[in-house]
Amino acid sequence: xxxxxxxxxxxxxxxxxxxxxxxxxxxxxxxxxxxxxxxxxxxxxxxxxxxxxxxxxxxxxxxxxxxxxxxxxxxxxxxxxxxxxxxxxxxxxxxxxxxxxxxxxxxxxxxxxxxxxxxxxxxxxxxxxxxxxxxxxxxxxxxxxxxxxxxxxxxxxxxxxxxxxxxxx
Amino acid sequence: xxxxxxxxxxxxxxxxxxxxxxxxxxxxxxxxxxxxxxxxxxxxxxxxxxxxxxxxxxxxxxxxxxxxxxxxxxxxxxxxxxxxxxxxxxxxxxxxxxxxxxxxxxxxxxxxxxxxxxxxxxxxxxxxxxxxxxxxxxxxxxxxxxxxxxxxxxxxxxxxxxxxxxxxx
DNA sequence: CCCGTTTCTCTTGATATCAAGAGATATGCT
DNA sequence: AGCATATCTCTTGATATCAAGAGAAACGGG
Numbered sequence: 001x002x003x004x005x006x007x008x009x010x011x012x013x014x015x016x017x018x019x020x021x022x023x024x025x026x027x028x029x030x031x032x033x034x035x036x037x038x039x040x041x042x043x044x045x046x047x048x049x050x051x052x053x054x055x056x057x058x059x060x061x062x063x064x065x066x067x068x069x070x071x072x073x074x075x076x077x078x079x080x081x082x083x084x085x086x087x088x089x090x091x092x093x094x095x096x097x098x099x100x101x102x103x104x105x106x107x108x109x110x111x112x113x114x115x116x117x118x119x120x121x122x123x124x125x126x127x128x129x130x131x132x133x134x135x136x137x138x139x140x141x142x143x144x145x146x147x148x149x150x151x152x153x154x155x156x157x158x159x160x161x162x163x164x165x166x167x168x169x
Numbered sequence: 170x171x172x173x174x175x176x177x178x179x180x181x182x183x184x185x186x187x188x189x190x191x192x193x194x195x196x197x198x199x200x201x202x203x204x205x206x207x208x209x210x211x212x213x214x215x216x217x218x219x220x221x222x223x224x225x226x227x228x229x230x231x232x233x234x235x236x237x238x239x240x241x242x243x244x245x246x247x248x249x250x251x252x253x254x255x256x257x258x259x260x261x262x263x264x265x266x267x268x269x270x271x272x273x274x275x276x277x278x279x280x281x282x283x284x285x286x287x288x289x290x291x292x293x294x295x296x297x298x299x300x301x302x303x304x305x306x307x308x309x310x311x312x313x314x315x316x317x318x319x320x321x322x323x324x325x326x327x328x329x330x331x332x333x334x335x336x337x338x
Numbered sequence: 339c340c341c342g343t344t345t346c347t348c349t350t351g352a353t354a355t356c357a358a359g360a361g362a363t364a365t366g367c368t
Numbered sequence: 369a370g371c372a373t374a375t376c377t378c379t380t381g382a383t384a385t386c387a388a389g390a391g392a393a394a395c396g397g398g
Contacts (some may be wrong), residue, residue, distance in 0.1 A: 003327035011232045016296065023303035026315055027206060029322035034203030035249075036329040037196060053354085063180045073376060080204075082356055087378050089354095109363045109376045127185065134192035141324065146195055149321045152314060153198035156306065158172035160205040222384085242346060251386055256348050258384095278346045278393045 005029050030153075044133050048126040057089055058098060058123035061115040068115035071104065075113060098122060174198050199322075213302050217295040222248075226258055227267060227292035230284040237284035240273065244282060267291060 005028045012021045038052070045055050060078045061068045070078075076086035090113055093099040098119035104110035115123070138146060174197045181190045207221070214224050229247045230237045239247075245255035259282055262268040267288035273279035284292070307315060 001323060001327050003323050004330050005323070005326065008232075011234075012296075015232055015234055016293070019297060019300055020304075021300055022315070023300055023307050025319040026307060026322065027303050029319060029326055030199055031203045031206055033322060033326050033329070034200045036326070037200055063177075063184055065180075065184055071376080072378090083377065084357080084379075085355055104376095107364075107376080111377075124185070127181075128188060131188055131190055131192055134196050135189075137325065138192050138195060141321075145321060146191070148317065150194040150198060152310075152318045152321075153195065153202060154170060154172050154174070155310065157174065157198055157202050157205070158170050160202070161173050240346080241348090252347065253349075253387080254385055273346095276346075276394075280347075 003029070004032055040133060040137070041130060044129050045126050048122060048129055050122060050126050053089060054093060054096075054098070055123060055126055057093060058115060058119050059127065061099070061113065062120060062123045062127075068120065069102075069112045071110050071112055073110070093119070172198070173201055209302060209306075210299060213298050214295050217291060217298060219291060219295050222258060223262060223265075223267070224292060224295055226262060227284060227288050228296065230268070230282065231289060231292045231296075237289065238271075238281045240279050240281055242279070262288070 005025065008028060009021060009024055012019070012024070041055075042052050045052055050058070056079050057075060060075055061070055064070055072083070072086050072090060075090075076083055079086070081089070090099065090101065094101060098116055099113050100116055101111045101113060104112050141149075174194065177197060178190060178193055181188070181193070210224075211221050214221055219227070225248050226244060229244055230239055233239055241252070241255050241259060244259075245252055248255070250258070259268065259270065262282075263270055267285055268282050269285055270280045270282060273281050310318075
């Protein structure tokens with residue numbers, strides 16, 4: 001078994017024999033796998049009429065539970081985009097009929113963004129398709145190895161969990 | 170030990186009990202870890218006066234070995250950007266004195282992009298710093314576990330290695 | 339040898355993002 | 369109470385990217 005990174009590591013070893021590039025064996029694979037996943041997710045979402053950024057926002061609302069309603073501020077912190085970007089995203093999602101803006105009764109500066117019935121259907125269908133795809137990608141890997149992999153990745157990820165707010169997918 | 174994804178999985182389980190979202194345990198961690206890595210790499214490169222995209226291009230040239238020279242076409246396939254983007258990148262790298270364009274003696278349509286001495290110094294320093302950071306990130310993990318992790322990731326990555334051309338970082 | 343096709347780089351136009359800031363309301367300290 | 373500061377959303381201007389295509393040179397079959 002051989003992948004992109006084996007070639008990468010070989011080339012660096014030849015050109016930079018002074019450096020021990022062994023960390024790339026793990027971390028370069030993480031980055032490259034993530035790039036492939038991004039492309040695949042885009043393809044899956046496209047089949048369900050959603051852009052990745054649309055899924056991100058709708059999934060955040062869906063995951064928050066009834067009444068599927070959050071402020072733009074919370075949404076932008078959860079999805080790690082700027083306020084200008086979130087305004088633009090909500091505009092387009094509202095135009096598409098997937099969310100609706102309501103004034104916030106508790107804060108006259110603010111609005112609340114609520115998932116529409118169609119928005120919920122779309123994000124539910126897209127998530128199901130995503131999980132199906134991801135399951136097929138892991139298909140060959142036995143449960144014990146999946147758990148080992150998840151555990152090892154968690155040990156790398158958890159120290160990076162800063163005072164950051166929320167989640168994404 | 171607990172990370173972002175544990176919370177994510179919990180929330181989905183509550184809202185979508187019909188779905189088995191177990192694949193997220195692995196693949197969501199891959200994506201989120203990659204996002205953290207991107208941010209950290211950006212910080213490391215900034216200390217060495219490089220943007221991530223600058224490092225991508227310069228590293229590609231550096232890794233190709235002497236005379237550190239490639240066509241724009243090969244570079245754009247290697248870094249997975251469009252030709253317009255690569256033209257723009259080479260323009261800016263040339264203005265910064267990190268690469269130089271030369272006519273290709275073997276093909277009058279083409280040019281060759283060559284790493285300058287300063288370009289090489291910069292990319293070498295940035296790579297050293299990157300590896301140092303990545304080593305610190307893996308710091309706690311014993312070599313045997315690193316290898317297990319690399320092996321598991323390779324088994325996911327290698328089927329995705331399509332008839333794609335080259336490499337990146 | 340010639341002409342259609344491919345390959346190569348660069349240009350153009352559209353778009354999503356970010357950084358910075360504006361305007362309105364809420365909050366808290368004295 | 370009152371005033372300064374913080375918070376919230378949206379606007380503006382700049383930028384990097386992509387998709388599509390133009391122009392020039394190379395290639396290859398008849």
